[in-house]
Amino acid sequence: MALLTYLTTTHFDFGAVQMLPKVLSRAGVQRPLITTDKGVVAAGILDTVKDVLGDAVSAAVYDETPGNPTEEATVAALEVYKAADCDGVLGLGGGSAMDLGKGVALLAGSGGELATYDPLAGGNRHVKDIAPVVAVPTTSGTGSEVSVGFVIVLNDGRKIAFGGPRFVPIAAVCDPELTLGLPSAITAGTGMDAITHCIEGYLSPSVNPPADGVALDGLWRGWRHLERAVHEGSDRTARWEMMMASTEGALAFPKGLGAVHAMSHALGRLSEPRLHHGTLNAVLLPSVLRFNEGSAPAEKYERLRTAMGLAPGADLAAEIERMNQSIGMPKSLSEMGVEEAMIAPCIDHALADLAHRTNPREATAEDYERLYHEAL
Amino acid sequence: MALLTYLTTTHFDFGAVQMLPKVLSRAGVQRPLITTDKGVVAAGILDTVKDVLGDAVSAAVYDETPGNPTEEATVAALEVYKAADCDGVLGLGGGSAMDLGKGVALLAGSGGELATYDPLAGGNRHVKDIAPVVAVPTTSGTGSEVSVGFVIVLNDGRKIAFGGPRFVPIAAVCDPELTLGLPSAITAGTGMDAITHCIEGYLSPSVNPPADGVALDGLWRGWRHLERAVHEGSDRTARWEMMMASTEGALAFPKGLGAVHAMSHALGRLSEPRLHHGTLNAVLLPSVLRFNEGSAPAEKYERLRTAMGLAPGADLAAEIERMNQSIGMPKSLSEMGVEEAMIAPCIDHALADLAHRTNPREATAEDYERLYHEAL
Numbered sequence: 156m157a158l159l160t161y162l163t164t165t166h167f168d169f170g171a172v173q174m175l176p177k178v179l180s181r182a183g184v185q186r187p188l189i190t191t192d193k194g195v196v197a198a199g200i201l202d203t204v205k206d207v208l209g210d211a212v213s214a215a216v217y218d219e220t221p222g223n224p225t226e227e228a229t230v231a232a233l234e235v236y237k238a239a240d241c242d243g244v245l246g247l248g249g250g251s252a253m254d255l256g257k258g259v260a261l262l263a264g265s266g267g268e269l270a271t272y273d274p275l276a277g278g279n280r281h282v283k284d285i286a287p288v289v290a291v292p293t294t295s296g297t298g299s300e301v302s303v304g305f306v307i308v309l310n311d312g313r314k315i316a317f318g319g320p321r322f323v324p325i326a327a328v329c330d331p332e333l334t335l336g337l338p339s340a341i342t343a344g345t346g347m348d349a350i351t352h353c354i355e356g357y358l359s360p361s362v363n364p365p366a367d368g369v370a371l372d373g374l375w376r377g378w379r380h381l382e383r384a385v386h387e388g389s390d391r392t393a394r395w396e397m398m399m400a401s402t403e404g405a406l407a408f409p410k411g412l413g414a415v416h417a418m419s420h421a422l423g424r425l426s427e428p429r430l431h432h433g434t435l436n437a438v439l440l441p442s443v444l445r446f447n448e449g450s451a452p453a454e455k456y457e458r459l460r461t462a463m464g465l466a467p468g469a470d471l472a473a474e475i476e477r478m479n480q481s482i483g484m485p486k487s488l489s490e491m492g493v494e495e496a497m498i499a500p501c502i503d504h505a506l507a508d509l510a511h512r513t514n515p516r517e518a519t520a521e522d523y524e525r526l527y528h529e530a531l
Numbered sequence: 532m533a534l535l536t537y538l539t540t541t542h543f544d545f546g547a548v549q550m551l552p553k554v555l556s557r558a559g560v561q562r563p564l565i566t567t568d569k570g571v572v573a574a575g576i577l578d579t580v581k582d583v584l585g586d587a588v589s590a591a592v593y594d595e596t597p598g599n600p601t602e603e604a605t606v607a608a609l610e611v612y613k614a615a616d617c618d619g620v621l622g623l624g625g626g627s628a629m630d631l632g633k634g635v636a637l638l639a640g641s642g643g644e645l646a647t648y649d650p651l652a653g654g655n656r657h658v659k660d661i662a663p664v665v666a667v668p669t670t671s672g673t674g675s676e677v678s679v680g681f682v683i684v685l686n687d688g689r690k691i692a693f694g695g696p697r698f699v700p701i702a703a704v705c706d707p708e709l710t711l712g713l714p715s716a717i718t719a720g721t722g723m724d725a726i727t728h729c730i731e732g733y734l735s736p737s738v739n740p741p742a743d744g745v746a747l748d749g750l751w752r753g754w755r756h757l758e759r760a761v762h763e764g765s766d767r768t769a770r771w772e773m774m775m776a777s778t779e780g781a782l783a784f785p786k787g788l789g790a791v792h793a794m795s796h797a798l799g800r801l802s803e804p805r806l807h808h809g810t811l812n813a814v815l816l817p818s819v820l821r822f823n824e825g826s827a828p829a830e831k832y833e834r835l836r837t838a839m840g841l842a843p844g845a846d847l848a849a850e851i852e853r854m855n856q857s858i859g860m861p862k863s864l865s866e867m868g869v870e871e872a873m874i875a876p877c878i879d880h881a882l883a884d885l886a887h888r889t890n891p892r893e894a895t896a897e898d899y900e901r902l903y904h905e906a907l
Contacts, residue, residue, distance in 0.1 A: 364749075
C-alpha cells in the first residue's frame with residue numbers, strides 16, 4: 156500500500172530570508188535557538204539573519220556545529236536552548252547545522268538521549284513532542300529543510316539517520332542569495348549531494364510516483380546548472396536552480412535512499428579524517444550506479460538519462476565521473492584520505508543503515524566490500 | 532515568492548478501501564455523510580463501502596449528486612448531514628460527488644451561503660471551520676481527493692471554483708479496484724480530464740517546480756495508459772496508472788490551471804445540455820495548446836513532448852486530437868450539443884474564472900470567442 160504525504164511549507168526565492176520574522180511568528184516561536192556553524196558566521200550570514208530578526212525576536216545562538224553533527228554538540232546546544240528559555244529552533248546552515256537543530260528540537264520536546272529515538276530500534280514510538288523548527292539552508296545539497304530525516308553521530312560512534320514525518324520542519328525558508336558566496340568546492344560537493352538524493356530517491360523501489368516526479372525534476376535542474384554554479388558562483392539562475400534541486404531531492408526522501416548513502420553514512424561517522432558527506436556521495440555514486448543497473452527497471456535508468464539530457468542507453472556512471480571531474484571532485488576515496496584499514500568496520504554500519512533497505516539491489520557484506528574498494 | 536505546500540495523506544492501491552474505518556477514525560469521523568450519486572450506487576460501490584464500514588460507523592447517505600454539482604443539491608445534502616447529526620463527510624464518486632461533499636463540509640463548518648466563499652471576491656477570509664472530509668474517488672480524472680479546489684454551480688447560474696489549502700481533504704483513499712467497471716466513455720472523458728490537469732498545471736507560470744515534476748510524471752503515466760484503460764477496462768495496471776495520473780494532476784492544481792478549464796467551467800454551468808467536464812476539456816485542449824504555444828517557454832512544450840514520448844518538435848495539439856479519436860471523444864463542441872448561441876454568454880464566465888488567471892498567454896474576450904468557435 157502506497158502512503159503518499161507531502162508536508163513542508165516552503166518559502167522560496169531571492170530575498171526569502173526577509174520573511175523570517177513572519178514565519179517564526181506563525182510557527183509560534185518567539186525565542187529561537189539559532190543552530191549554525193563558524194563558516195556561516197564568517198560569511199556574515201548570521202549577521203544578516205539577526206538584522207532581519209531585529210528586536211522583535213530574542214534569539215540565542217549555538218555556532219559550534221561540527222562538520223558532521225555529533226551527539227556531544229547536540230547536547231551542548233540543548234544546554235544553550237534551555238539556558239535561554241528558547242521555544243523553538245532556527246536551523247541556519249548546511250545539513251549539519253539544520254540536522255543538529257532537529258536533534259535539539261527532539262531532545263527539547265521529548266527529553267532523554269538521542270539513542271532512544273533510533274528508528275531502526277523502534278525509537279519513533281518514544282517521540283512525545285518536538286519543538287518547532289524553522290530551517291534556512293545556506294548550501295544547496297542536503298535538503299534537510301524539507302526532509303523527514305536528520306543524521307547525528309552518537310557518542311558510541313554510530314552515525315544514526317533519524318527519520319519520521321514529524322521531523323519535517325514546520326517551515327523552510329530557502330533564499331538562494333545566501334549561497335552566492337559559497338566556495339566552489341562546497342558548491343560542488345553539496346550539489347552532488349542533491350543530485351545523489353534525486354537519483355537514489357528515484358531508484359528506491361518504494362511506490363510514490365509524485366516523489367518520483369519531484370526527484371526527476373530536481374535531477375533535471377541540478378544536472379543542467381551544477382557546473383555553472385561551481386564555476387560562476389555569482390550566477391543567480393544557477394544558484395536558484397541548485398537550491399531548488401536540493402529541496403526537491405529531499406522531497407524524494409520519504410521513498411528512502413540507497414547504497415551510496417548507506418556507504419557514505421558509514422564513512423562519515425569517522426572523526427579522522429572528517430569526510431564531507433556530499434563529496435563522499437559523488438565519489439561513491441558511479442560504482443553504485445553500475446552495481447544497481449539491471450536490478451532497477453531499465454525504464455527507470457532511461458528516465459534518469461532523459462532527465463539528464465543524455466542519449467538513450469548512455470553510460471550513467473561514466474557521466475557522473477565526467478561531472479565529478481568537471482567540478483573538481485576527488486577521483487577516489489584515497490584522495491580524500493580514506494585508508495584500506497578504515498573499510499572493514501564500515502561494512503556493518505552500511506548494512507545497518509536505513510538507506511541500505513531501499514537500494515534497488517540488495518547489497519551483501521561482500522558487495523559493500525567490493526564497492527568500497529572500487530571507490531578507494 | 533514561491534510558496535510550496537503539499538498537503539494530503541493519500542492511501543493508494545488495490546484494496547485501499549479496506550482502510551476506510553481506520554482512516555475515518557483517525558480523521559475523528561464517527562458519523563459521516565456519504566455524498567455520492569446514482570451511478571455509484573448502481574455500480575454496487577456504495578454497498579461495498581457500507582460493507583467495509585460495517586456497524587462501527589453510522590453513515591448517512593446523500594446519493595442525488597447531479598452531473599455538475601449545484602448549490603441546490605449541496606444544500607439538500609447539508610440538510611441530510613444535519614438531520615443525521617453527521618460529524619464529517621465521506622465523498623464517494625467522481626469529481627461531482629467529492630466536490631459536493633467539500634461544499635457540504637464548508638457549509639457545515641462555516642454556515643452561510645456558498646457565494647460568501649467565492650475566492651475571487653475574497654471569500655476565503657470568511658471560512659471559519661470545515662468539517663473533516665475523507666475522499667474516495669471512483670473515477671480517474673478529477674483528482675478532487677487531493678485537490679485544493681471544488682466547483683459548484685450556484686443558484687444564480689455562476690459556476691464557481693472554490694479554492695484554498697484548507698479545502699484539501701484530510702485523507703484520500705484511492706482504490707483502482709473501484710474503477711475496473713467504469714464504462715469506456717467515462718474512462719475516456721475522465722482520463723482526458725487528468726491529462727488536461729497535468730498539462731495546464733505544468734504550463735501555468737506559477738513557480739512551483741515540485742508540482743511541475745508531479746504534473747509531468749502524471750502526464751507520463753496517463754498518456755501511456757489511457758488507451759489501454761479505455762479499451763481494456765479490466766486491465767489492472769492501466770487502471771492503477773490512470774488513478775495515479777489523476778491524483779498527480781490534482782497535486783499540480785496549486786499552480787493554477789489555464790484557458791481550457793476557464794472555458795469548460797463556463798460551458799459546464801449550463802443546465803441544458805449537461806456537459807461532461809473531462810470531455811469538454813478533451814475537445815478544448817488542442818485549440819488552447821495551439822493558442823499558448825510560443826507564449827509558454829519552448830522548453831516547457833519540449834518537456835511535455837518528452838513526458839508523452841513524442842519526438843522533439845512534435846505537434847502536441849495534433850497528438851491530443853489523435854488520442855481523442857482513438858478513445859472515442861467527440862470531435863467538436865457541436866457534437867456534444869453545444870450551439871452557436873450558447874457561446875457568447877460563456878465568454879464573460881471564462882474571463883472571470885480562476886483558471887483564466889494562470890493561462891500562460893493572456894486570453895482576451897476575442898481570443899475566447901475564437902477558441903470556442905474553433906472547437907465548435
